[in-house]
Amino acid sequence: MLEDADYRCRLPDWRRYLMSADDAAQLIRDGMTVGMSGFTRAGEAKAVPLALARRAEQDPLQITLMTGASLGNDIDGILADAGVLARRMPFQVDRRLRGAINRGEVMFIDQHLSETAELLRNKQLNRLDVAVIEAVAITPEGYIVPTASVGNSASFVAQAERVIVELNVAAPAALIGLHDIYLPDMRPERHPIPIMAPDTRIGHPWIVVDPAKIAAIVVTEGHDSPSTVTPPSDATRHIAGHLIDFFENEVASGRLTPSLLPLQAGIGSVANAVMHGLMEGPFEDLTMYSEVLQDSTFDLLDSGRMRFASGSAITLSQACGERVWHNLERYRDRIVLRPQEISNHPGMVRRLGVIAINTALEFDIYGNVNSTHINASQMMNGIGGSGDFARNGQLSIFVANATAKKGELSSVVPFASHVDHCEHDVDVLVTEHGLADLRGLAPRERARRIIDHCAAPFFRPALNDYFERACARGGHTPHCLEEALSWHAAAQREGSMRSVLDR
Amino acid sequence: MLEDADYRCRLPDWRRYLMSADDAAQLIRDGMTVGMSGFTRAGEAKAVPLALARRAEQDPLQITLMTGASLGNDIDGILADAGVLARRMPFQVDRRLRGAINRGEVMFIDQHLSETAELLRNKQLNRLDVAVIEAVAITPEGYIVPTASVGNSASFVAQAERVIVELNVAAPAALIGLHDIYLPDMRPERHPIPIMAPDTRIGHPWIVVDPAKIAAIVVTEGHDSPSTVTPPSDATRHIAGHLIDFFENEVASGRLTPSLLPLQAGIGSVANAVMHGLMEGPFEDLTMYSEVLQDSTFDLLDSGRMRFASGSAITLSQACGERVWHNLERYRDRIVLRPQEISNHPGMVRRLGVIAINTALEFDIYGNVNSTHINASQMMNGIGGSGDFARNGQLSIFVANATAKKGELSSVVPFASHVDHCEHDVDVLVTEHGLADLRGLAPRERARRIIDHCAAPFFRPALNDYFERACARGGHTPHCLEEALSWHAAAQREGSMRSVLDR
Numbered sequence A, B: 001m002l003e004d005a006d007y008r009c010r011l012p013d014w015r016r017y018l019m020s021a022d023d024a025a026q027l028i029r030d031g032m033t034v035g036m037s038g039f040t041r042a043g044e045a046k047a048v049p050l051a052l053a054r055r056a057e058q059d060p061l062q063i064t065l066m067t068g069a070s071l072g073n074d075i076d077g078i079l080a081d082a083g084v085l086a087r088r089m090p091f092q093v094d095r096r097l098r099g100a101i102n103r104g105e106v107m108f109i110d111q112h113l114s115e116t117a118e119l120l121r122n123k124q125l126n127r128l129d130v131a132v133i134e135a136v137a138i139t140p141e142g143y144i145v146p147t148a149s150v151g152n153s154a155s156f157v158a159q160a161e162r163v164i165v166e167l168n169v170a171a172p173a174a175l176i177g178l179h180d181i182y183l184p185d186m187r188p189e190r191h192p193i194p195i196m197a198p199d200t201r202i203g204h205p206w207i208v209v210d211p212a213k214i215a216a217i218v219v220t221e222g223h224d225s226p227s228t229v230t231p232p233s234d235a236t237r238h239i240a241g242h243l244i245d246f247f248e249n250e251v252a253s254g255r256l257t258p259s260l261l262p263l264q265a266g267i268g269s270v271a272n273a274v275m276h277g278l279m280e281g282p283f284e285d286l287t288m289y290s291e292v293l294q295d296s297t298f299d300l301l302d303s304g305r306m307r308f309a310s311g312s313a314i315t316l317s318q319a320c321g322e323r324v325w326h327n328l329e330r331y332r333d334r335i336v337l338r339p340q341e342i343s344n345h346p347g348m349v350r351r352l353g354v355i356a357i358n359t360a361l362e363f364d365i366y367g368n369v370n371s372t373h374i375n376a377s378q379m380m381n382g383i384g385g386s387g388d389f390a391r392n393g394q395l396s397i398f399v400a401n402a403t404a405k406k407g408e409l410s411s412v413v414p415f416a417s418h419v420d421h422c423e424h425d426v427d428v429l430v431t432e433h434g435l436a437d438l439r440g441l442a443p444r445e446r447a448r449r450i451i452d453h454c455a456a457p458f459f460r461p462a463l464n465d466y467f468e469r470a471c472a473r474g475g476h477t478p479h480c481l482e483e484a485l486s487w488h489a490a491a492q493r494e495g496s497m498r499s500v501l502d503r
Ligand SMILES: CC(C)(COP(=O)(O)OP(=O)(O)OC[C@H]1O[C@@H](n2cnc3c(N)ncnc32)[C@H](O)[C@@H]1OP(=O)(O)O)[C@@H](O)C(=O)NCCC(=O)NCCS
Pocket: A265, A266, A267, A268, A269, A270, A271, A291, A358, A359, A360, A361, A362, A371, A372, A374, A380, A381, A382, A383, A384, A385, A386, A401, A403, A404, A405, A409, A410, A411
């Protein structure tokens, strides 16, 4: 392992930094703010956080943990169970951490993924004490080449007092050269970011660091967790079908060309299935300007349908990973990994005219989308980057299954129990039952279209009944206040919304 | 008047386009989509819309009307009463139009103000049949110099089949040269917008138009309506005071310099009072990158505190207008008017790090802001540009009076009855009672701070009671679903929320 490390680490005399994970974890003390690499379960530091959890068993400590986005290898769960997390931002997807958040034990600060680095740079968050960054290599200057994600790592390195590098000798060497690291200038002297297309390169293939900050190098040989994306189901195939029809129509109407516009696709099984759908249809020369490159990205690249994909991380299933990680050279000229504040940058999203496809937990009859909370209160994952893209892109699409929990819950409700994306940010809604094109419509018109096209047929009469009674009361966005959240109250009480059908 | 027009219009042989307003209005036919100049009651077309309303009395017709933002001179009300408006976007502030919207008679499409021009350019809205644009002058090439607002006028001219120009000879000639008209390139070949600071000029001082499109020139001599901003009250003075203390502290802590960052201030009395507050305190060399330049902007410029202000419109009170309009030359080098998709551009807002100050109707204990709807249903004005700035700036501040309707309604509620700005977009909340700095806080922490700092003292016990009972149920964002909207239900029933105090 050390021999591999000698090969990967070209910093002269690097072994003077060599440390065990346990020793490196000692650099992190109670009350500190720590930034770790990792984005959608890709490229997270793998050894130091586990050492920290082990240590906490003897010697309890609590930190504020910032990352790019979610961590893999159960690290968030292990840290939560060990009581290490006082505060956590900006995103997570872990079942056990979620439990701790919802019990009020961990303070979770859910943020737009483009914003965390800004807040840190502008000193609006605590100063970062330590950064822990996974690297595939270290250059002779000590610069860090990240692994399968960039996330916030470059900003963490720039802002932290001390940096711990986890040199992962198992990460494919072909990752070297894939990254494009660029950080915006300090305000008020900030220059335009010169990206003109998803394939524009504007930075370095490594994270620049003052070697004096490097406090430890820990050698590891871990693997990222494979993604848990489930294969397309009938429902997701239908969703994809509706969306493909929609895109075909946009092309036929001259609003889009067959290469569409740079695509962003959110996390989760539904979004992945939709992207797969693009293998069919009259599309060519597609590009992505997204956060996470999933299986569907590589299938599209392989099929020749997609020309280029820009992201901040690569997260693959076991099967797709085996194909891609061993042949990464093949994709070298067709993918790039950027810091998340660039992949999600509102200015780039607006300039490129990104087509944003994200997943909703539920949406209401007027098109307000809830991506994060069950029954108003229980956090699922977080808003992630969906808000960066949905507000600023050319087309904002949200997809969802029309029902959840075997049909007990309608994902189309009278009143969203939490709003992450207000109606202004939502152009198109899609479920397995159909697609509602909401562009240019007022709320009352949106309601008709959403109910008729997206709701599960057996929930439609109850939705129509609510809408009609609300309209009788008047208003731009008619509602029956005392009833608006009753569907959720039923869900909470009975685990089902079906009782609304009996009213 | 025609002689003045000869002086203002340098297009050779221009009188062949000369038409009365009534004749020009004949170019607009039933079912058409019409784009008119006008932004926050500044620079709206004044003659043709009135002619249209007159004609509708004999000859009913309905159009889709797009503008920059709100119109002055009661035009929206007159058009609404005449039944001319089938559809209206993207913003309005008129009492009578609001009534028609809330009765469901006019379909109002409430949009982020940076987006309308994009949607039009990308053919996601109806094709524009006619544009009606107020001009202070017309160049020898036929190019249009707008009056006190740019708004969407340049895009309307570019997209419309035919253009009617209202040449307003009463508009001050000193407006000529004040505008900076730049439209983004078509995607996917769009270049970075080269603005580096509020004072960067990147375009032309006129709107380029193919003279073949000019269908009529109507000569007018109207005036913009003065703004209805009310003078600072005790409450708004307190709000301003809290915010100034906050800024002072940001400067003292090294997070901002005494010139802060480019400021955006929303419409309304509260935002204007806050900007006035900047006359006090250690601030210098201030700049604005905002939508509408109000009285406070000119007071700050006059005082020497502000160096430069960029906006899309100038809207002044009677008194301030008298001072400014007759001495506009004095401000020539210190203000610029841009298209609203540039003044509100997400990329510029992020690049410059705008400090956004907007007004809320209400916000909930977790910091979700409602800027638009009363009791979930009744539209007030619209989201305007607040979402462009709040999501993408460096600091997003919302101000409000802690109560409305003489204390009967709390502006701090358990659950916002409508969400325009989700908690992720809200850094700071201010009422006359205090300021809640929410940066880096999780929802449960936000609640304590919002209740303690912002709510009216006599509503605090009821809010705390709700929050505590909600926390006992658990969740990241604790709520009592069956009670969440009960404050609004009381307000709707009784015109007062005070009954919640008796529970
Ligand atoms: C919304 C989101 C949770 C959906 O994920 P997904 O894997 O595609 O969707 P699923 O249908 O499997 O739903 C996930 C869970 O939510 C539940 N759920 C879905 N809709 C629901 C609803 N309306 N009410 C209650 N629960 C619901 C599902 O039952 C499932 O629960 P389980 O894990 O207990 O089985 C996910 O996309 C997300 O976190 N989005 C927000 C962040 C984001 O958009 N990021 C994109 C850029 S990073």
